Amino acid sequence: MSAQAERPLLEIRGVSAFYGKIQALRDVDMTVNRGEIVTMIGANGAGKSTLMMTIFGRPRARTGRIIFDGTDITGMPAHEIARMGLAQSPEGRRIFPRMTVMENLQMGAALADPEYFDEDLRRVFELFPVLEKRQNQRGGTLSGGEQQMLAIARALMARPRFLLLDEPSLGLAPLLVKQIFDVIRELNEEEKLTVFLVEQNAFHALKLAH
Template identity: 75%
Template sequence: MIGNGQSTRDASAPLLSIRGVETYYGKIVALRGVDIDVNPGEIVTLIGANGAGKSTLMMTICGDPQARNGTITYDGVDITRMATHEIIRRKIAQSPEGRRIFPRMSVLENLQMGAITADLDHFDEDLERVFALFPVLKSRQSQRGGTLSGGEQQMLAIARALMGRPRLLLLDEPSLGLAPLIVKQIFEVIGELNRNEGLTVFLVEQNAYHALKLAHRGYVMVNGAITMSGTGKELLAREEVRAAYLEGGRH
C-alpha cells in the first residue's frame, strides 16, 4: 500500500482476494483457511448449508469480526485489520442477512443513509437509478421501512447499498424467506447490474440453484472451509452439489 492509501492493484489481479482466512468466535473456529478470489466484473457466489460460515465470511470481509489469521486484499490494499468504516469508504457495500434496514426511518431516509459514503452531487441521479431498478420503492418513499413487506425490505436493503456507488456489492442471503416471484425479480436485478454496469458482486446464498445459474463462478463451503470451486455451470452439474443443495437434483 502506498503512503497516500491509493491502490497498487495489477489490472489483471482479483478485486477481492481472500487467503488463508481464519475467524474465531472465542475459541470456536468459524472459518478454516478460506481462499476465495472475486475478479472485477464477476458475480461470484458462495453456497453452503445454514451454519456453514458463509455470513461469518461476509462480516469478516467488512472487519467485524476481524480475521485472526490470513489476509483480505481489496483493490490491491490489505484491509484485514481495517475498521469497518474504513473498509466501507473504499466502495464496498453490503446488503446484510436479515436486511437490517432502519425500520423507523422512511424509505427515502434509508436511502439517504446508504449515500453517506458517496458524492452527494449525484444523489438525485442515484435515487432515480434505484427507483428504476425497484419501482415499488418510489411509490413508498415516505413510508416507514418497517411497514414494508419482506420482499420490499430486501429491495430497500439492496437499493441502500447501491446508493453508496460501490465497486463491490456484498449480498448476504438476498432470497431468504421470500416468495419465489420476488426471488426471481431480485436475481434479475443483480444480473442486470452486472451486465449493464459491470458491477462486481459477491453473493452468499442458500438458494444454490438460483445463485449458481446467475454466477460466473462459485465456491462451496462446509464447516467453515471451502470444499469445491468452479464455474456456476460446473458446480450445478456436480452430482454432490445437486444431492446436497438442489433437493436431489430435481431442479
C-alpha cells in the same frame, strides 16, 4: 492491459476467524475478479455469512490477509472499508425500521459523493419502482420483499465497486426472488458491478454466477 485490470478485485488468503473461542473460519482462500458474480452456497452454519462479515472486519480475521484492489484491508475499520467501494446487504435485511424509505436510502448514501445523489436515487427507483411509491413510508411497515429491495437499494446508494449480498432470497416468494436476481444480473451486465453472493437457493445462485 493495466496491472490494476489484471489483478483480482478481492483476494482472501488463509483467513481464519473466531467468535470468542469458537473457530468459524479456517484457512479460507478465495479470489474474486472484476465483473464477476461469485456465489457461495451451503447449509446454515457453514460459515458463509461469517466470511462476508469478516471481509468487513466484523469479526476481524485472526490469521491471513484480505486484499481489496491491491490494498490490505485486514483489520481496517468497517467505515474505511466502505469508503474503498465495498457495500453490503446483510442477512436479515437490517434496514432502519423507524426511518422512511427515503431516509434509509439517504443513510446508504452517507459515504458517497453528494453530487451523484439524485442520479443514484433515480437509478434505484428504476430498479425497484415500488420503493418510489413507498418513499415516505417507514421501512418497518414494508413487506419482506420490499424490505429486501430497500436493503439492496440502500447498499447501491453507496456507489459500490463490490457488492456483497447475504441471502437475498431468504423467506421471499418465488416471483420476488426472480425479480431480485434479475436486478443483480442487470447491475452486473450494464454497470459491470462485481458481486459476491451468499445464498441457499442453489438454483438461482448457480444460474447467476459467472
